[in-house]
Amino acid sequence: MRDYEAMVIVDSRLEEGEIQKAVDRFNKIITDAGGELGKVDRWGTRRFAYEINHQHEGYYFVTSFRADEGLVEDLKRNLQISDEFIRGKIVRPEHV
Numbered sequence: 470m471r472d473y474e475a476m477v478i479v480d481s482r483l484e485e486g487e488i489q490k491a492v493d494r495f496n497k498i499i500t501d502a503g504g505e506l507g508k509v510d511r512w513g514t515r516r517f518a519y520e521i522n523h524q525h526e527g528y529y530f531v532t533s534f535r536a537d538e539g540l541v542e543d544l545k546r547n548l549q550i551s552d553e554f555i556r557g558k559i560v561r562p563e564h565v
Contacts, residue, residue, distance in 0.1 A: 470505070470535045475544065477557040478527035481514045488528050491553040496532060498547060502540045507533030527555050533562075
C-alpha cells in the first residue's frame, strides 16, 4: 500500500447535507476497499480562479489515505462519473 492525497471539489449548489454525503461516500469507497483513511481536511466553499462547468465556486476537501493502486483507479473513475464531483486530483505526496 502507498500513501496518497486526494483533493476533490464538490458542487457547491448542493445542500449542505448532500455535500456531506458526497464527502462521506468518497471516503467510504476508500475504507470499503481495504484502504486506510487518514486526515480529512474540509476547506469549505471557495471561489474558482476561472469558471468550471458554468460554475464559479465549489466545496473543497482534501483526504489523505493509504491504498493499493487499483483503488486509486476506482476513485478516479468515481470522480469522473459522479455528478456531485466537479473535479478531483489524486497524487502521491512527496516525503521529506
